[in-house]
Amino acid sequence: MQLAKLPFKNALRHKLRTGLTILGITVAILAFGLLRTVVQAWYSGVEGASATRLVTRNAISLIFPLPLSYREKIRQVQGVTSVSYGQWFGGVYITEKNFFPNFAVEAKSYLELYPEFVLPEGERKAFVLDRKACVAGRKVAERFGWKIGDTIVLKGTIFPGDWELVLKGIYSGAQKTTDETQFFFHWDYVNESIRKTMPGMADMVGFYLIGVRDPGQATEVAVAVDSLFKNSLAETLTETERAFQLSFVTMTEAIVAVIQAVSFIIIFIIMAVTANTMAMTARERIGEYAVMKTLGFGGRQIAALVFGESLFISLTGCAIGIALTYPAAAWFGDAMGAFLPVFNVARSTLYMDIAAALVVGLVAAAFPAWRAVTVKIADGLRRIG
Amino acid sequence: MANNKPPIVVIRNLSKSYTRGIQVVRVLEDISLDIADGEFLALMGPSGSGKSTLLNLVAGIDTADSGRVTVGGVDISGLTETGLARWRALHVGFIFQFYNLIPVLSAFENVELPLLLTGLSRKERHEHVGAALGIVNLGDRMDHYPSELSGGQQQRVAIARALVTDPTILVADEPTGDLDRVSAEDILGLMTRLNCEFGKTIVMVTHDPRAADKAHIVRHLEKGVLDATGKAPL
Numbered sequence: 001m002q003l004a005k006l007p008f009k010n011a012l013r014h015k016l017r018t019g020l021t022i023l024g025i026t027v028a029i030l031a032f033g034l035l036r037t038v039v040q041a042w043y044s045g046v047e048g049a050s051a052t053r054l055v056t057r058n059a060i061s062l063i064f065p066l067p068l069s070y071r072e073k074i075r076q077v078q079g080v081t082s083v084s085y086g087q088w089f090g091g092v093y094i095t096e097k098n099f100f101p102n103f104a105v106e107a108k109s110y111l112e113l114y115p116e117f118v119l120p121e122g123e124r125k126a127f128v129l130d131r132k133a134c135v136a137g138r139k140v141a142e143r144f145g146w147k148i149g150d151t152i153v154l155k156g157t158i159f160p161g162d163w164e165l166v167l168k169g170i171y172s173g174a175q176k177t178t179d180e181t182q183f184f185f186h187w188d189y190v191n192e193s194i195r196k197t198m199p200g201m202a203d204m205v206g207f208y209l210i211g212v213r214d215p216g217q218a219t220e221v222a223v224a225v226d227s228l229f230k231n232s233l234a235e236t237l238t239e240t241e242r243a244f245q246l247s248f249v250t251m252t253e254a255i256v257a258v259i260q261a262v263s264f265i266i267i268f269i270i271m272a273v274t275a276n277t278m279a280m281t282a283r284e285r286i287g288e289y290a291v292m293k294t295l296g297f298g299g300r301q302i303a304a305l306v307f308g309e310s311l312f313i314s315l316t317g318c319a320i321g322i323a324l325t326y327p328a329a330a331w332f333g334d335a336m337g338a339f340l341p342v343f344n345v346a347r348s349t350l351y352m353d354i355a356a357a358l359v360v361g362l363v364a365a366a367f368p369a370w371r372a373v374t375v376k377i378a379d380g381l382r383r384i385g
Numbered sequence: 386m387a388n389n390k391p392p393i394v395v396i397r398n399l400s401k402s403y404t405r406g407i408q409v410v411r412v413l414e415d416i417s418l419d420i421a422d423g424e425f426l427a428l429m430g431p432s433g434s435g436k437s438t439l440l441n442l443v444a445g446i447d448t449a450d451s452g453r454v455t456v457g458g459v460d461i462s463g464l465t466e467t468g469l470a471r472w473r474a475l476h477v478g479f480i481f482q483f484y485n486l487i488p489v490l491s492a493f494e495n496v497e498l499p500l501l502l503t504g505l506s507r508k509e510r511h512e513h514v515g516a517a518l519g520i521v522n523l524g525d526r527m528d529h530y531p532s533e534l535s536g537g538q539q540q541r542v543a544i545a546r547a548l549v550t551d552p553t554i555l556v557a558d559e560p561t562g563d564l565d566r567v568s569a570e571d572i573l574g575l576m577t578r579l580n581c582e583f584g585k586t587i588v589m590v591t592h593d594p595r596a597a598d599k600a601h602i603v604r605h606l607e608k609g610v611l612d613a614t615g616k617a618p619l
Contacts, residue, residue, distance in 0.1 A: 013489055294446050296469065296475070
């Protein structure tokens with residue numbers, strides 16, 4: 001028998017108590033992992049942002065448009081490699097419950113600026129050439145069972161009417177962090193119609209996307225772009241894509257902070273539960289520890305037994321919790337895909353799970369181990385009988 | 386069977402007291418005692434007379450207020466707690482009243498436990514455990530757990546555990562106190578055998594005159610004071 005086996009045997013003495021404690025840790029780790037993933041999903045747009053892309057919008061607010069004529073002026077700014085533009089379309093597919101982000105964009109330049117949207121060459125060409133064509137992300141296509149060639153009708157909310165589009169491409173993300181829930185089609189198609197129905201709104205875009213040669217010059221380029229339109233009727237605000245995405249997250253920062261706090265509170269609660277289990281365990285076995293000390297076992301070995309048992313319980317719960325986090329996250333991601341498009345369990349979350357389980361195991365065992373180590377043999381032996 | 390061998394345990398001017406609240410209870414007062422190598426000594430006395438405390442001091446599981454305990458030439462009074470733990474692992478076999486086996490370990494694993502503190506290989510440990518369980522006639526029960534053994538069998542496993550490191554002395558605190566008469570006789574017979582056949586020095590605390598009868602020397606403690614001279618067994 002190796003001494004290392006004793007913590008396992010000890011842990012299985014009270015199977016129900018140990019089982020319930022492991023179950024508690026499993027649930028806590030699962031909840032912690034999911035909440036951390038929610039927080040990360042919240043920031044996924046920020047994480048997925050490219051350092052070589054800038055976003056230019058109306059300085060007053062994103063809801064105010066910018067003239068299409070700005071495009072050529074922006075293109076001439078030193079350091080700019082390409083310019084694209086688009087408009088939040090806000091269309092509804094059948095019912096409002098079927099929400100997914102949809103944009104009218106300048107097709108060719110948009111795809112050039114987003115190389116992470118991986119589209120087969122044939123589909124790319126078909127999309128660019130057909131004014132009524134659209135492209136959907138893999139997740140949104142799977143969600144509605146769309147296939148290439150399907151006609152998709154969006155009900156316009158900002159731009160009234162039924163907008164008939166033909167699905168010409170389905171893109172996949174180049175990275176795990178790429179949003180695969182987007183839907184985009186030709187800005188020209190929308191603009192053409194607006195020109196007839198709302199001429200005052202024609203030739204206006206919601207935002208410009210600017211490709212820069214050197215990420216290190218992003219700030220200079222942004223300043224240069226904004227200075228071009230200073231004191232104009234539509235002043236611009238240019239920022240990195242990351243800062244642009246972050247501005248959305250900042251609006252909901254309080255919610256994210258609460259989620260983060262709750263995730264740590266869960267760990268604290270389970271730490272208290274595990275500490276209670278270990279305290280009961282050590283109290284029951286104080287006589288046995290005294291016997292082992294009588295046999296010559298030292299304080300370190302006794303402490304190792306208590307810590308070993310506690311860590312066995314917490315890490316078992318952690319392993320099961322991590323194993324369950326993946327299917328739970330997949331289910332949660334599918335259910336919340338429209339709002340949290342990138343819902344992947346990050347490796348850092350797993351490390352935090354393991355770290356949390358280690359902290360729970362060590363902290364829970366600290367006091368019981370101290371008691372077991374410091375109890376006088378004679379006092380411990382008196383507990384027996 | 387008293388012997389003329391040099392003392393293996395030398396106790397000099399040993400005193401011990403406990404504090405209960407503001408009251409100081411003197412448990413042992415100026416005890417001096419020699420125990421010869423291969424001796425079988427019984428310590429008797431009423432409850433609270435200090436006999437278990439004296440046994441604990443000899444076994445190095447408690448420390449005295451003053452005085453000296455030397456076992457096998459080692460002054461254990463001067464050892465640190467860690468030093469005492471190491472010393473106990475090699476030199477003392479302890480037999481408890483309630484056997485105190487670890488319930489999740491088999492008889493074999495319980496006996497093997499003290500050997501985990503030695504540098505013996507797995508094979509050597511198996512040989513030692515097999516021999517110890519053979520001595521106590523439990524070679525066929527080595528895979529049994531304590532709950533599957535009778536009280537007498539559990540105490541025999543405990544004796545094998547005390548014996549397995551071949552310690553300098555065996556100390557037994559009421560080894561028959563929790564056993565029926567037949568099992569008690571069996572255990573006492575085994576202890577006598579250990580003393581006679583294997584030359585083990587045994588210090589036993591007991592209330593039981595029949596147990597004391599097996600010892601070569603019986604010493605009585607009364608209110609922490611040892612009787613003037615050793616008496617022959619009752």
